[in-house]
Amino acid sequence: MSWPLASHFSTMLQNPRIAFRDPRLQRSVIEKNGQNQPRPWAGAFAVVYKGIDPEGQMPFAVRIFTTESPERRDRYDLISAYLQGRKLKCLVDFEYRDQSIRSAGDGKWYPVIIMEWVQGETLFNWLRARSLEGHREAIATLADRWLEAIQELSDNSVAHGDLQHANVMVDAAWQVKLVDYDGMCVPPLVGRRNLEVGVEPYQHRERGAGTLLSLDLDNFSALLIYVALRALAIQPGLWAKYVEQVGYDKLLFRREDFQAPAQSPLYYDLMQLGNTDLQNLTERLFALSQARMEDVPPLGQLANSYAEVERLLTERQWEAAVDLLNRRGHFRDAPARLQPLIYQAYEHVCRQQAWAKFLRIPVETSEQVDRQLVEGWNESLFANFPPAEQQRQRIVDARQRVQLLDRLRHLIQRSAGKISLSGEKGLAVTAAKLPQGYHYNLQDRAKLALRRVKCFARLEKALNDGSSEAAIVAAWKAVVEAKCEQFVGIEWGMRIAVAEERLPIFNALAKITSDLPPDQRDQRILAVWKEKLMADCREADKWRPLYQMAAVRREVLKRLQASVDAHDDAGVVQWGSKRCLAKYPLPQPLAEAIAAAQERIGRSDSLLTAPINTAEESLGGETASEQENPVHDENSALDGSESEPAPMPQELSEQMESRSSWKWPRLFSRRSKPEEPT
Amino acid sequence: MYRAPYTQSISRQNKACFLFLLDQSFSMEEPLGNSSNRKCDELVAAINGWLQNMAIRASGDEGIKDWMDIGVFGYRTDQQANPIIESALQGSLAGRMLVSISEIGGAPARIDTRMQYLPDEETGEIFQIPCEMPIWVDPRAEGGTPMCHMLYLAHQILADWISQHPRSFPPIVVHISDGESQDGNPIPYADALKSLATEDGNVLLFNCHLSMTAADPFMFPASDHGLPDELARALFHMSSILPEPFFRHGQAEGFPLQPNARGMAFNADMVCLIQFLNMGTQVAPGLR
Numbered sequence: 001m002s003w004p005l006a007s008h009f010s011t012m013l014q015n016p017r018i019a020f021r022d023p024r025l026q027r028s029v030i031e032k033n034g035q036n037q038p039r040p041w042a043g044a045f046a047v048v049y050k051g052i053d054p055e056g057q058m059p060f061a062v063r064i065f066t067t068e069s070p071e072r073r074d075r076y077d078l079i080s081a082y083l084q085g086r087k088l089k090c091l092v093d094f095e096y097r098d099q100s101i102r103s104a105g106d107g108k109w110y111p112v113i114i115m116e117w118v119q120g121e122t123l124f125n126w127l128r129a130r131s132l133e134g135h136r137e138a139i140a141t142l143a144d145r146w147l148e149a150i151q152e153l154s155d156n157s158v159a160h161g162d163l164q165h166a167n168v169m170v171d172a173a174w175q176v177k178l179v180d181y182d183g184m185c186v187p188p189l190v191g192r193r194n195l196e197v198g199v200e201p202y203q204h205r206e207r208g209a210g211t212l213l214s215l216d217l218d219n220f221s222a223l224l225i226y227v228a229l230r231a232l233a234i235q236p237g238l239w240a241k242y243v244e245q246v247g248y249d250k251l252l253f254r255r256e257d258f259q260a261p262a263q264s265p266l267y268y269d270l271m272q273l274g275n276t277d278l279q280n281l282t283e284r285l286f287a288l289s290q291a292r293m294e295d296v297p298p299l300g301q302l303a304n305s306y307a308e309v310e311r312l313l314t315e316r317q318w319e320a321a322v323d324l325l326n327r328r329g330h331f332r333d334a335p336a337r338l339q340p341l342i343y344q345a346y347e348h349v350c351r352q353q354a355w356a357k358f359l360r361i362p363v364e365t366s367e368q369v370d371r372q373l374v375e376g377w378n379e380s381l382f383a384n385f386p387p388a389e390q391q392r393q394r395i396v397d398a399r400q401r402v403q404l405l406d407r408l409r410h411l412i413q414r415s416a417g418k419i420s421l422s423g424e425k426g427l428a429v430t431a432a433k434l435p436q437g438y439h440y441n442l443q444d445r446a447k448l449a450l451r452r453v454k455c456f457a458r459l460e461k462a463l464n465d466g467s468s469e470a471a472i473v474a475a476w477k478a479v480v481e482a483k484c485e486q487f488v489g490i491e492w493g494m495r496i497a498v499a500e501e502r503l504p505i506f507n508a509l510a511k512i513t514s515d516l517p518p519d520q521r522d523q524r525i526l527a528v529w530k531e532k533l534m535a536d537c538r539e540a541d542k543w544r545p546l547y548q549m550a551a552v553r554r555e556v557l558k559r560l561q562a563s564v565d566a567h568d569d570a571g572v573v574q575w576g577s578k579r580c581l582a583k584y585p586l587p588q589p590l591a592e593a594i595a596a597a598q599e600r601i602g603r604s605d606s607l608l609t610a611p612i613n614t615a616e617e618s619l620g621g622e623t624a625s626e627q628e629n630p631v632h633d634e635n636s637a638l639d640g641s642e643s644e645p646a647p648m649p650q651e652l653s654e655q656m657e658s659r660s661s662w663k664w665p666r667l668f669s670r671r672s673k674p675e676e677p678t
Numbered sequence: 679m680y681r682a683p684y685t686q687s688i689s690r691q692n693k694a695c696f697l698f699l700l701d702q703s704f705s706m707e708e709p710l711g712n713s714s715n716r717k718c719d720e721l722v723a724a725i726n727g728w729l730q731n732m733a734i735r736a737s738g739d740e741g742i743k744d745w746m747d748i749g750v751f752g753y754r755t756d757q758q759a760n761p762i763i764e765s766a767l768q769g770s771l772a773g774r775m776l777v778s779i780s781e782i783g784g785a786p787a788r789i790d791t792r793m794q795y796l797p798d799e800e801t802g803e804i805f806q807i808p809c810e811m812p813i814w815v816d817p818r819a820e821g822g823t824p825m826c827h828m829l830y831l832a833h834q835i836l837a838d839w840i841s842q843h844p845r846s847f848p849p850i851v852v853h854i855s856d857g858e859s860q861d862g863n864p865i866p867y868a869d870a871l872k873s874l875a876t877e878d879g880n881v882l883l884f885n886c887h888l889s890m891t892a893a894d895p896f897m898f899p900a901s902d903h904g905l906p907d908e909l910a911r912a913l914f915h916m917s918s919i920l921p922e923p924f925f926r927h928g929q930a931e932g933f934p935l936q937p938n939a940r941g942m943a944f945n946a947d948m949v950c951l952i953q954f955l956n957m958g959t960q961v962a963p964g965l966r
Contacts, residue, residue, distance in 0.1 A: 002931070002953060007731040011794065011809045018796075018807055035789060036810060040737040047734055066735070067960070104809065107796035122739045166738065200687045249690040249743065 003068040004103035004110065006040065006047045011104040013038040013049055013062075021100050021109065027054045030062070043166070044196065045069070045182055050117060059117035061179075063094075064101060065110070069195055072182070073098060073111065082186035086156055090149035090178050092116040118177045123225070124165035127251065131232050131239030139236065141174055143229035149176040150222045150299045159185040159214065163221035164199040165251050185213040201253045206293035219296040220288065226299055227270070227281050228252045234273050242266055258289040277308030277324070306334055313341040318348040351381040355388065367405055367440035370398040401440075404433055408442050421456060421487045424449040452484040459488070463495055469506060469539055472499040502533060502540075509543050518584050522550035553580050560590060569597035683879035684921045684961075686847045694746045694847050695776070695839050696732075696959070698725060699828050700766055701855030701888075702754040706819040708856070708890045711947030717856055717888045718817035720948050725750060725766075725815050728955045733783030733812075735959070742780040749776045749835060750814070753828040754821040761824030761861065763831050766815045775835055786812035825859035829867035836874050836881055848879045852955060853916075856888045858909050868916035882918045884941035886954045896944040897954075898928060900936035910944045917942035927961045 012019040013030045014037075020026045031050040033039040041048040049062045065072070076096035083091065094115035101112045120126070130138045153160060160167070161183025169177040183196045194211040197203060204220040211217075228251040231238055242252045257264040270282040281302065288296045309331075312321035322345050325331050331342055358376040362369055377395045382388035407430050415423045431446030440446075459475035462468065476496045479485055488496070508528040512521055529547045534540040556578045563571030576586075576594035586594070688694040706718035713720065729748070736742045752766035764773070769787025771777050789810045796805040836849050851871065874881040887910065889895070898920065902911045917940040920928060928935045931953070943954045 002949070005727065005731045005952075005956065006734040007727050010730070010734055011811070014809055015807050018805055034784075035786065035812060037812065040734045041739065042735045042737045047737075102796070102799075104794055104796065104807075107805070108799045125739050247690045247744075249745070255687075 003066070004105040006042065006064070006066045008103040008105035009047070009064045009101060009110075010038050010040060012102050016051075019102055021102075022097070024053065024055070025051070025062075025100070025114070028052060028060075029054065042066075043180055043182075044162075044199075046113075046180070059119075061113075061115045061117045062101070063113035063115060063180075065112075069182075071192075071195065072096075075184075075189060075192075075195075076113070076181070078188045079181060079184050079186050082188060083158070088152055088156055088158065090152050090176050091158075091181075092118055092177055092179065094181065115179075118169040118171065118179060120169045120171035120177065122166045123168035123170055123176075124249070124251065126170040127165075127229070127232060128239060128243070131236040132244065134236045136233050136236060138174060139229060140233035142170065142176070143226060143233055145174060145176045146222075146226055146229055147299065147303055149178065150218065150226075153178075153218065154215075154298055154300060157187050157215055159217040161185055161194075161213070161217050162196060162198045163218050163225060164202045165225075165249075168225070183217075185215060185217050187215070189213050190215060199250075201250060201255045201258065204293040204296060205258065205289065211293070214294075216294065216296070216298070219298055220293065222299040223281070223285055223288070223296070223302055224253055225251060226303060227278070227285050230275075230278050230281065231270050231273065234275055234278060235269075238266075238269060241269075258286065261286045275308055276311050280307050306338060309334070309342075310338055313338060313345060318345040319352075321345045322349040347381065351378075351385060354378045354381050355385070358382075358388070358391075365401075365435065365438060367401070367438075370401050370405075373398040374402050401434060401438070404430055405440055405442065408440075408446060412442065412445060419452070419484060419486070421453070421484075424452045424484070428453045448482065452479075452482045452487070455479050455482050456484065456487050459492070463492060467538060469499040469502045469537075472496060473503050476500075498533070502537060505530065505533070506539065512546075518553075521546070522553055525550050526554065549580060553584065556580055557590075560594075564590065564593045569600050572597035573601055681878075682922065684847065684923050686845065686876075686878035688745050688847055690743060690745050692846045693744075693778075693843055695748075695836070695843070695849035696746065697749045697832055697836065697849060697851040698728075698751065698766075699832060699851060699853040699855075700725065700750065700752045700815075701823060701825075701857070702752040702766070702818040703821055703823040703855075703857065703860075704754075704819050705823075705856050706817075706888075710888055710890065711945070713948060715948075716817065716819070717890070718819045720951065721854060721888065722815045722817045724948065724951050724955055726811065726813055727952070728959075729782050729814050730812050731956075732779055732959060736779045736783065742783040744778045744780045746779040747776045747839065748779060748782055751828065751831070752818055753824050754818065755824055755860075756821060759822060761827040762821070763824065763827050766818070768814060768816055771814070776839065782814065786814050787816075788813050822860040823855065823857055824861040825855065825864045826862045826867050828853075829864055829871055833867070833871045833874065836871065840874055840876050840881075843876065845877045848876045849874075849881050851881060851883045852886065853883065854886045854888060854951070856890070858912070863912075865912060865915050872918055879921065880918070882921070882924075882941060883916060884954065884957065885913045885917045886943045886946050886951060887913055888951065889945035889947070891945065893945045895946050895950045896942075897946075897950060898933055898935055898939040899942060899944075900939045905944065913942055913944065914940060924957065924961045928957065 016028050016030055017026045028051040030038045038049050045067050046063050046065045051060050051062050053060060080096065092115055094113050096111065096113050098111045099109035101110050103110055160178050162180060167178060167180045169179055171177060190213055192213045194213055197207050197209060202221040202224055238252060242248060252266060257266050261267045267286060271279055284302055309321055309324055334342055361372045361376055373395055408427060411426050427446055427449035455478040459479050462471040462475040479488060505528050512524050525547050556575055560575035563575055572594055686692055700721060707716055709715060710717040710720045733742055736745060750766045751763060753763045755761050765775060767774060770785045771781060790813050791808050792811050794807045794809045796807060798805060832851055839849060868883055872881055872883050899905060899914060902914045905911050905914055920939050920941055925935055925939060943950050946954060
C-alpha cells in the first residue's frame with residue numbers, strides 16, 4: 001500500500017551497488033549535488049537521476065516513481081511495443097524495468113525507467129534565457145520545431161498527455177525532445193482511464209480525472225505552448241513582464257487568463273503585437289479554452305492561418321511571406337485568391353536567391369566556373385530579369401564550352417579505355433575548339449590525344465618520305481612514348497624494324513670522314529656495310545660509291561698481289577696502274593714491285609698501244625644495281641666508277657671531284673682485261 | 679468563476695505553506711509504539727525525512743524551486759514552567775519562523791552518516807549500508823506541553839502569511855504530540871487557526887497522537903464515538919474534516935474513510951506518522 005518516498009530511493013542511490021539489480025547499473029555512478037546527495041530532478045510522479053555508465057561513459061536517466069500505479073507496467077509495455085521501430089525524433093529511448101531498484105524504506109524492489117539522458121535545458125529555462133537575451137530568431141525557430149514535433153506525434157498517432165514547460169527539453173541544436181511518458185497515449189491505450197491530468201494552465205479546463213486517453217489529448221497544450229512561443233518570438237519582453245518579474249513559473253499563461261479573457265492583460269498584449277497570425281491564434285486559443293475539449297483541433301490545423309501571410313503578400317513583403325509559408329511547411333490549404341500571390345512571392349524570393357548565388361560565381365574562364373554558370377542560370381527565373389539578361393552572352397559561351405567538355409567526356413567514356421587513332425583525333429579536334437589557356441578537367445587527356453595524333457602523323461610522314469632512317473626511328477620512339485603503338489600496322493612495323501637496324505650503320509658511316517687515309521676508310525666502310533640491308537635504301541645511295549670504290553680496290557689489290565707473286569710484270573703494271581690506286585698508299589713491297597716491273601717492260605722496245613678501256617662509263621651505271629659482291633664480275637667493276645648517281649657525302653666529295661676529271665688510260669679497257677698479260 | 683476549494687495549484691507565485699508543530703515535552707523521551715526508539719527520535723527522523731523528501735520533490739533544472747514555505751516549531755516549558763515556543767530548525771536556519779523549501783534543501787544543519795539496515799527482499803539477508811542523511815531538526819524532550827501557546831503562535835504566523843499569499847492553497851498545519859495540553863483547552867485555539875482562510879479554502883489542522891503502547895491506531899476517524907479517551911476526543915475536535923481532494927486521496931491510499939473523516943491519527947506508530955505527514959503533500963495539486 002504505501003509506496004516509498006523519493007527520499008528512500010535517494011538514500012539508496014548513494015550506493016548503486018546495492019540499490020540496483022542490474023550489474024551494469026550497479027557499477028554506474030549517480031550524479032551528486034552540493035550536499036553529496038544524489039542530484040534529483042523531480043516530476044509529478046517520478047524523480048529522475050542522472051547516471052553515468054562506467055563502460056560507455058554515456059549518461060542515462062534513472063526515472064524512479066514516487067507513487068504507485070497499478071496499470072503503469074501494462075501501459076508502458078504497450079507504449080514500448082507501439083513505439084518499437086517508429087523512432088520518433090522528438091522522443092527518447094526508454095526501457096521500463098520491473099523490480100530494479102531497492103527502497104531504503106522497506107528494502108523491497110521497485111520499477112525504474114532507464115532512458116536516454118537528454119543533453120539540454122527544459123523548455124522553461126531555455127525560453128527564459130532566450131527571452132531575456134531577446135533572441136527572437138531562436139524562439140521563432142523553436143516555434144517551428146515545436147510545430148514539427150507535434151506534427152510528428154500526430155503523424156505517428158501518439159499523444160504525450162502531459163505537455164508542459166518541464167517535460168519539453170531543448171538541446172544545443174534547438175531540437176525538441178519530449179520526456180516523461182507516464183501520461184502517453186498510443187492507439188492501444190485509447191479509451192483507457194487518464195491516470196494523470198497534466199498541469200495547469202497547459203491543459204484544457206475539462207481535462208480531469210474522468211478524461212479518457214485519446215490521441216487528441218495534446219491539442220490544447222500544444223496550441224498554448226505554440227502561442228507562447230510565437231508571442232515570445234515577436235516580443236521577448238513578455239517574459240519579463242509575465243514570468244520573470246512576477247515570479248511565475250509557467251509559460252506566460254495562467255488559469256485566470258482563460259477564466260476572464262476580458263480582464264487578461266496578457267490577452268490584451270498578445271492582440272496588440274500587430275501580428276495577424278498571432279492574433280488569430282490567440283483568439284482561437286482563448287475561444288477553445290471555453291469550448292468542449294474534444295472540439296479543440298490539432299495544432300497543425302490551427303497554425304495554418306493565412307491572415308499574416310495575406311498581409312505580407314499584399315504589402316509585397318515577399319521574403320517575409322515566404323519565410324512564414326516555409327515555416328508552415330506547405331500551403332496547399334491556402335485560399336485560392338492567395339495562390340497567385342504566393343507563387344509570385346516564391347518566384348521573387350527564388351529569383352533573388354538564385355541571382356545572389358549566381359553573382360557569387362567568380363569571373364574567370366574555366367570548366368569549374370562554366371559549369372557553375374550553366375547550373376546557376378535559371379532561365380525561367382532570369383528571363384527578362386535585366387541584370388541577368390546583361391550576362392546572357394556569358395552563359396551562352398559557357399554553355400558552348402560545357403557542351404564541348406561533355407562531348408569530350410562522352411568520347412572518352414565511349415572508348416571504354418580502348419584508344420584508336422580516330423578516337424584520339426576526335427578528342428584532339430574537340431579540345432582544339434576550346435579557348436587557348438582554358439582550364440578543364442580532361443585537359444591532360446586531351447593533350448595526350450593531340451600528342452598521339454601528332455606523333456602518328458610524324459611517323460607517317462617519315463615513312464612516306466623514307467629519306468631518313470633516323471627520322472623514322474625518332475618518330476617511332478615518340479609513338480611509343482605516347483603509348484599509341486597500336487596505331488601502327490604490321491607493314492609499317494617491318495619498315496620501322498629495318499630503319500632501326502640501319503640506323504647504327506648510318507651512325508657508323510657518319511664517323512668515316514674525309515681526313516681518314518683511303519686504306520683506313522676502305523677498311524671501315526667494308527666492316528660496317530651490309531649490302532642486303534642497304535639495298536633499296538635511298539639514304540644509303542650517297543655512301544654506296546665509296547663502298548664500291550673500297551670493294552673495287554680490295555679486288556684490284558688482291559690481283560696485283562697475285563701478279564707480283566706470279567712474277568707477271570705485265571699483270572703487275574696493269575693492276576698497279578689502275579686509276580683506283582692513284583693516291584692510294586700502297587704497301588712498300590707492292591710499290592717497289594710495280595716500279596721494278598715498269599722498268600723491266602720499259603727497257604724492252606715493244607711498247608704497246610692498247611685500246612682505250614671504256615669500262616668505267618658502263619660500270620658506273622651497272623654497279624648501282626649490283627646486289628651481290630660488286631667485284632664478282634671483275635671486268636665490270638674493277639676500274640672503279642666515275643659516274644655518281646647519288647649525292648656524295650660532303651666530306652668526301654672534294655676528293656672524288658678531283659679524280660672525276662682524271663681519265664683512265666685506254667690500256668686498262670674492259671676488253672683487254674680477260675687476256676692475261678704476257 | 680467558481681472553483682472548488684483546495685484545488686489551487688502550487689507554484690512559485692501561489693506558494694504552499696506547511697507548519698509542523700512538534701511536542702517537545704519530557705514525555706517524548708518514552709519509546710514509540712512497537713519500537714525501542716524514543717518518540718522524540720522517531721519524530722525528528724520522520725520530520726527530517728519529510729524535509730529531505732520535499733526538497734527532492736521540489737528539485738528541478740536549476741536546483742530547488744521556491745514554491746513552499748515551511749515552519750518547524752517545537753513547544754515545551756522550562757523548569758519554571760514557562761512555555762518555550764521556538765523554531766526547531768538547527769544550523770544556519772535556527773531561529774527562523776518560516777523558511778522556503780529551497781533554503782531547507784540548501785542548508786541542512788549537517789549531514790549525518792547513519793547505518794541503514796535493510797533486509798533483502800528475496801534472500802532475507804540483512805544489508806548494512808552507510809547512508810548520508812541531511813539533518814535539520816534534533817530531538818528534544820523536556821518540560822511540559824504548552825499546546826495553546828503553540829497554536830496561538832501558529833495563528834499569528836499564518837495570519838501574516840495568508841495576508842501575503844491570499845490566493846494560495848491554504849496552509850497545512852501538522853501537529854504531533856503525545857499528551858494533553860497543559861496550558862488550557864486547545865480547541866478554541868485550534869478553531870481560530872482553522873478559521874484562517876485563503877481564497878482557496880481554510881487552513882487545515884491535522885493532529886497526530888504518538889503512543890507508547892502498541893494499541894491499534896485510529897486513523898482519520900469520522901466521529902468521536904469509539905475514541906478511547908478525552909485526549910483522543912479533544913484531538914478529534916481540533917482536527918479539520920478532510921476536504922474532498924484529501925478524502926479521495928486517502929481512499930486511493932487504501933484507508934477505509936467514512937464521510938467527514940478528520941485529519942487525525944491516534945496511537946500512531948512510525949508507519950502511521952509517516953503516512954500522516956505525507957498526506958498533505960501528496961494531495962496539494964501541482965507539486966512538481
